[in-house]
Amino acid sequence: MGIRTLNLTKTLGDPPTPILKNISLEIQDGDYVSVTGRSGSGKSTLLYLLSSLDHTLEGKVEIDGQDVNQMSAEALSLFRNKKAGFVFQFHYLVAELTAMENVLLPARKSGGISKRREIATTLFEQFGLKDKIHRLPRHLSGGEQQRVAIARALVMEPRYLFADEPTGSLDSENSEIVLNLLEKANEKQKTTLILVTHDPGFSRRARRQIHLVDGQFITP
Amino acid sequence: MIELAFRYLLARRRQTVLMLLGFFFGSAAFVLLSGIMLGFRYYLVYQLINNDAHVHIQAREEFLTEHSLDASFYGMLTGRVFWNVPPSGKKDSDLVENPQAWYERLEKDPRVVAYTPRLSTAVLFSKGKATATATLIGCDPKSQTQVTTLGDYVTEGKFDALALGGNQIAIGERLRKKLGVTLSQNVLVSVAEQKPVPFKVVAIFSTGNQIFDEQAYGSLEDVQAVNQTPNEIDEIAVRLVDYKSSSAVAKSWSLLSEEKIESWDQKNANIYSVFRIQDAVRFLSIGSIMIVAGFGIYNVLNITVIQKRKDIAILRSMGYTTRDIVLIFFAQGLALGIAGTTLGLLFGYAFSFFLETIRIGAGPLGIGVDHLIVSREFPIYLQSAFLALSSASLASILPAATAGKLTPIEIIRSSSE
Numbered sequence: 014m015g016i017r018t019l020n021l022t023k024t025l026g027d028p029p030t031p032i033l034k035n036i037s038l039e040i041q042d043g044d045y046v047s048v049t050g051r052s053g054s055g056k057s058t059l060l061y062l063l064s065s066l067d068h069t070l071e072g073k074v075e076i077d078g079q080d081v082n083q084m085s086a087e088a089l090s091l092f093r094n095k096k097a098g099f100v101f102q103f104h105y106l107v108a109e110l111t112a113m114e115n116v117l118l119p120a121r122k123s124g125g126i127s128k129r130r131e132i133a134t135t136l137f138e139q140f141g142l143k144d145k146i147h148r149l150p151r152h153l154s155g156g157e158q159q160r161v162a163i164a165r166a167l168v169m170e171p172r173y174l175f176a177d178e179p180t181g182s183l184d185s186e187n188s189e190i191v192l193n194l195l196e197k198a199n200e201k202q203k204t205t206l207i208l209v210t211h212d213p214g215f216s217r218r219a220r221r222q223i224h225l226v227d228g229q230f231i232t233p
Numbered sequence: 234m235i236e237l238a239f240r241y242l243l244a245r246r247r248q249t250v251l252m253l254l255g256f257f258f259g260s261a262a263f264v265l266l267s268g269i270m271l272g273f274r275y276y277l278v279y280q281l282i283n284n285d286a287h288v289h290i291q292a293r294e295e296f297l298t299e300h301s302l303d304a305s306f307y308g309m310l311t312g313r314v315f316w317n318v319p320p321s322g323k324k325d326s327d328l329v330e331n332p333q334a335w336y337e338r339l340e341k342d343p344r345v346v347a348y349t350p351r352l353s354t355a356v357l358f359s360k361g362k363a364t365a366t367a368t369l370i371g372c373d374p375k376s377q378t379q380v381t382t383l384g385d386y387v388t389e390g391k392f393d394a395l396a397l398g399g400n401q402i403a404i405g406e407r408l409r410k411k412l413g414v415t416l417s418q419n420v421l422v423s424v425a426e427q428k429p430v431p432f433k434v435v436a437i438f439s440t441g442n443q444i445f446d447e448q449a450y451g452s453l454e455d456v457q458a459v460n461q462t463p464n465e466i467d468e469i470a471v472r473l474v475d476y477k478s479s480s481a482v483a484k485s486w487s488l489l490s491e492e493k494i495e496s497w498d499q500k501n502a503n504i505y506s507v508f509r510i511q512d513a514v515r516f517l518s519i520g521s522i523m524i525v526a527g528f529g530i531y532n533v534l535n536i537t538v539i540q541k542r543k544d545i546a547i548l549r550s551m552g553y554t555t556r557d558i559v560l561i562f563f564a565q566g567l568a569l570g571i572a573g574t575t576l577g578l579l580f581g582y583a584f585s586f587f588l589e590t591i592r593i594g595a596g597p598l599g600i601g602v603d604h605l606i607v608s609r610e611f612p613i614y615l616q617s618a619f620l621a622l623s624s625a626s627l628a629s630i631l632p633a634a635t636a637g638k639l640t641p642i643e644i645i646r647s648s649s650e
Binding site: 061066067086087090091092093094095097099101103105106107108109110118119121122123165177 | 236553641
């Protein structure tokens with residue numbers, strides 16, 4: 014079903030400044046889309062609107078055919094828990110929980126921890142973190158923390174993966190590792206990947222590229 | 234959610250312990266202070282209940298008003314009398330007018346354990362040069378000991394000896410000291426300007442209550458003779474099966490007759506007003522400790538919410554609802570309240586046993602028990618828990634509600650800036 018937007022417009026601040034202007038696009042299931050643009054071009058805003066974290070009354074966002082503005086709080090919560098995974102520039106790991114506990118946080122909300130623990134263990138193995146399962150975030154390097162954050166985003170086997178500059182705070186080696194992991198999820202599990210990035214090199218690896226200029230997009 | 238709340242608490246151990254101590258001391262102080270106050274109160278009430286009758290049926294008492302005498306002048310149907318100087322004062326009879334009717338009524342009433350007719354009179358006791366004014370109470374010695382526990386407090390002689398008549402008295406310890414009299418000695422009893430009558434001391438009692446211990450008891454016939462009011466009584470003292478029903482029973486009897494009927498608690502209403510003040514002080518002082526403890530939780534949780542904004546954002550992005558977030562923070566405050574209060578109550582309970590071993594010399598009323606009496610009644614613990622948990626809940630819900638209102642996008646945007 015995928016994600017579809019129609020004349021999506023978003024204004025922020027006082028006086029209201031348009032961030033996005035009449036964006037209409039369609040993202041198919043299993044697609045790999047990169048969103049690029051300068052700072053302030055509205056790429057993160059677009060990602061948050063597409064992922065239901067943000068909303069606007071101007072225009073429409075449909076996820077799997079459902080208008081986000083019409084979805085109840087419970088339905089949105091269920092969507093974010095079961096169908097969406099988020100990776101941000103900062104890992105946002107809960108400092109008091111171990112790597113495994115952080116990864117299992119989404120499962121803690123919806124139940125079925127034992128099944129998700131098996132998936133998490135596999136992810137830790139794939140991400141080269143098998144020996145760091147019980148470490149607290151402060152005992153992990155920046156790259157490892159971001160890999161744990163990706164494992165957390167993937168543990169529920171989501172249909173959509175929203176990544177907002179996931180390599181923004183990493184060195185080139187760790188950036189490559191992180192991007193490979195995201196792409197692997199897209200290839201193997203057919204997870205729809207929407208990636209916001211500054212890096213033109215990373216952007217070009219997507220099947221589809223959206224470039225935002227002053228809140229409007231141009232497809233290169 | 235609850236597990237996450239506990240993990241947050243364990244991560245900041247020092248703050249957690251400090252917040253917990255607030256509720257620990259608050260609840261422990263409440264149960265100990267309340268226990269001491271109520272322990273003393275129950276002791277006092279026990280004395281009042283057992284050393285005196287539960288209900289007193291006394292000669293009627295009527296205060297005169299401007300129109301009290303209207304009927305005497307013109308009959309009930311005519312107009313009112315207007316006075317230059319209106320009548321005032323008390324119109325009364327010093328005696329219970331139809332005691333026989335009361336005896337029959339009390340005999341049939343299943344709520345009554347025992348009753349005794351009495352005649353009290355103010356007399357002057359003297360022995361040698363020592364004199365003391367006190368109340369001499371005439372009673373039926375056998376039923377008197379059924380109505381009150383006075384017989385249990387006899388330290389010398391026998392209270393039942395009064396039944397033999399022949400001008401014998403049982404005398405309170407304080408009165409005995411004033412007169413310097415000992416068992417088997419005689420004291421002179423004078424009423425108004427009549428000739429003094431010698432009475433032999435056959436019993437000495439010591440209740441620990443100054444009021445009771447300055448009184449003397451004689452047989453009803455002897456006191457009626459001294460007072461020159463043969464066959465007359467001014468009071469019927471009644472003991473009930475259930476002392477708690479005293480005021481209700483007194484109220485129901487007062488509808489049947491014009492006699493003045495007072496229960497033990499109505500008679501000691503001034504003591505009850507002191508109890509109410511004690512309660513107010515108790516709740517205010519301990520309540521303020523709980524409020525301070527509550528502020529501790531409020532402040533720490535507010536700071537925690539600010540510190541954990543990123544956690545809130547990521548949890549919301551994972552599908553955690555507003556309710557879940559509120560629960561995570563509310564549970565922290567409530568858990569501290571519950572833990573602190575439980576420990577405080579347990580400590581208070583255990584420490585109360587130690588307090589009871591502390592000697593305080595002469596006991597609360599001069600004599601009697603010589604140590605602190607601490608009440609461990611369940612309602613005290615319930616009140617303490619209620620106060621503490623209310624404070625903890627109120628202090629937690631406000632920061633928790635603030636956390637619940639935060640939207641993930643606001644936090645992420647502000648974190649990226």
